[in-house]
Amino acid sequence: MTALLWLRRDLRLHDLPALLAAHEAGGEVLPVFVADPVLLASAGAVRRAHLAAALAELDESYDGAVVVRVGRPEEEIPRLVREVGAGSVHVSRETTPYGRNRDERVGRTLDEVPLVATGTPYAVGPGLVRKADGGPFQVFTPFSRAWREHGWPRPAPLPDGLRWHRGVESSPVPWDEEADVRCGEATALARWADFLENDLADYGRDRDRPDLDATSQLSVHLKYGTIHPRTMLADIAAHPAGRGEGARRFVTELCWREFYADVLWHRPESAWADLREDLRGMEYADPDGDASDHVHAWQEGRTGYPFVDAGMRQLLTEGWMHNRVRMVVASFLVKDLHVWWGHGARYFLEHLRDGDVASNNHGWQWVAGTGTDPAPYFRVFNPITQGERFDPDGAYVRRYVPELAHVPGRAVHQPWTVPDGLSNGYPERIVDHAAERLEALRRYEAAKASNGPGG
Ligand SMILES: Cc1cc2nc3c(=O)[nH]c(=O)nc-3n(C[C@H](O)[C@H](O)[C@H](O)COP(=O)(O)OP(=O)(O)OC[C@H]3O[C@@H](n4cnc5c(N)ncnc54)[C@H](O)[C@@H]3O)c2cc1C
Structure with a gap:
């Protein structure tokens, strides 16, 4: 049969x-x-x-x-x-x-x-890693310890003597017009082999640098299952670099993906609602998330903060954004523009090739301070110093923001300090980060107070 x-x-x-x-x-x-x-x-x-x-x-x-x-x-x-x-x-x-x-x-x-x-699409199926009392983990580090201890099976073998059923008609799919994109198992395995040989060893050192091509870019493949994390974990274990710091860090990142899937498994409503209620009663700008000039400037990479704008333009041109920059642009929307994280998450899902409800929406909640782990609301990313630290020569910004191509070195993160920095049409800053940081903290304190003691 x-x-x-x-x-x-x-x-x-x-x-x-x-x-x-x-x-x-x-x-x-x-x-x-x-x-x-x-x-x-x-x-x-x-x-x-x-x-x-x-x-x-x-x-x-x-x-x-x-x-x-x-x-x-x-x-x-x-x-x-x-x-x-x-x-x-x-x-x-x-x-x-x-x-x-x-x-x-x-x-x-x-x-x-x-x-x-x-x-499942995970090394360890969501719901399987549990605390000693049988409950789900809420915090990443103990989850990751238990996840490693749980372990995972070997990759499944290819069936012997597989026979396909033939002669059944497909129906035509209304795909958008042909895009020049390569995705699939052969593409994933080739990319993975290249990363394993050339980048895994230094991943721990370089993974936070968006100016370098130092991460695997396998997220779209994990999204569609054109490679399984079990295969990757088995290859890492068998590779000479598999015991190094780069490999340890890479496995930790794979574990974040598994953690967020686990959280979503236990709390399905957290896809589109605050996981924790700490910010209940928070006063947000732009309740629709798509009506204000500020939000449009963020979406289109015109905020006047070069690191943020480079990230948003990378998203629009490549359908992908470096993880460090995802955190910074998310923080900017939530804490500089005071917009609820769900609006940013929806925009990301529309434009990311790796758009995944667990990693994306919980990545947003982590930044917003409503999600897992103690990532407190009052820790606000500074878009200038983040750029100077993680894109030290400014190469990342210049790659995506042509209006700033003439600004040399790290000065590109503050073009308004350079005499002709804004001469090629790059916009003025839409908000003052220092002032909006204080405004975010004011809103946070007000929400806490409205939740009452212990809120
Ligand atoms: C606001 C925000 C939104 C995000 N949205 C998504 C999303 O929609 N889809 C998605 O796959 N990842 C998302 N991430 C996580 C992370 O940014 C991407 O997985 C990573 O940038 C993909 O690039 P890579 O494959 O080169 O990663 P690598 O650095 O090579 O990491 C290897 C793999 O580990 C997993 N991983 C790495 N970092 C994380 C992380 N922080 N959280 C969960 N998994 C991680 C991914 O599957 C990734 O492919 C988001 C992070 C933030 C802060």
């Missing part, structure tokens, strides 16, 4: 436990991807282009067997099951709020045919 392999965030051939399970069901395997209009609409053009590219590469590695259908999964999956008389439907367990609800709905439509979940 044919087994359906319903692919979602696991667009690869290797190290895919759900594929192994589908094969072990005993018959042919029909791999299917359902282009869900709800997810396509929320993805943004950059992410849709990467998804389309990942599916094209997947189809090549599956020997042309992948069937793509457009529609609601709760209609398309049962339809396909009936079409081929499938005996089981196999998935990687989904852990986001939308995915979990969707899978429950699909499961209910399948009657006798089981929806079998094997593996």
Whole structure:
């Protein structure tokens, strides 16, 4: 009997436990991807282009067997099951709020045919790492210790004698016009091999430097599952650089991804609501998050703060932004412009190729001071000194802000101090950081007071 392999965030051939399970069901395997209009609409053009590219590469590695259908999964999956008389439907367990609800709905439509979940997009499935008392971790460091102690399985082998089910029609997907994007398993594995050889050893030293190409840029691949973190962890363990400081730090970053997925698993409502209630009653500017000139200037990289603007322009041109700069621009929106973090998170999800609700929304909450870990609200990033420290020669700013290309060295972080610094059309600062920092603290104190003692 044919087994359906319903692919979602696991667009690869290797190290895919759900594929192994589908094969072990005993018959042919029909791999299917359902282009869900709800997810396509929320993805943004950059992410849709990467998804389309990942599916094209997947189809090549599956020997042309992948069937793509457009529609609601709760209609398309049962339809396909009936079409081929499938005996089981196999998935990687989904852990986001939308995915979990969707899978429950699909499961209910399948009657006798089981929806079998094997593996997740994480080294350790969300919900599995627990405190001694069985409760979830709230803070990263103890989670990461327990996560390492828990350990993870070896990468799954490729099934022996895999047989694809053929002859099922795909439906045409309304992709945006062709974008020049490469994404997929072969691309991910090549990028990973290059990073492992050339950058892992120095990752601990260079990872905070947006002017250097020092991070893996694998986030989009982890997002779509064109590589699995288990594969990466096994490769690190087997590599000569795997015991060094760079590797230790890199594994910690992978663990942040797992931590945020775990937090979201336990607290699904925290996708779009403050995780902690510390800032309940906070007075925010621009309640719609998209109405004020300030927010538009932030979105378009015209705040007059070069490090912030370089980051926002990198986002718009590349669909990616360096982690250090993500923290600084997020802090600027929340604490200099006093806008609720959810508006920034939504904008990021629309423009990031790696846009991921767990890492993104909890990254925003961390910066805002409403999320996990003691990242207190009163720790406000200074966009000038952050730039001077992490882009010491100003190369990052000059790469993305051509109006400042003539300003040499680190002076580019304060072009208003250079005689002709603003002569090429770079804008004046839209707010005074020092004053807005104090205003943020005032709002914070007021919110705390309105929450009462202990609030
Ligand atoms: C406000 C904000 C929003 C963010 N939004 C996203 C998002 O939508 N999607 C996303 O994948 N990451 C997000 N991050 C985390 C981080 O910025 C990116 O994962 C990282 O910049 C991706 O680049 P890289 O692959 O070169 O990372 P590397 O430095 O090479 O790290 C390797 C991998 O570890 C994981 N990782 C690294 N840092 C973090 C982190 N702080 N939190 C969670 N996982 C991490 C990622 O999967 C990353 O690909 C966000 C961070 C902040 C502060």
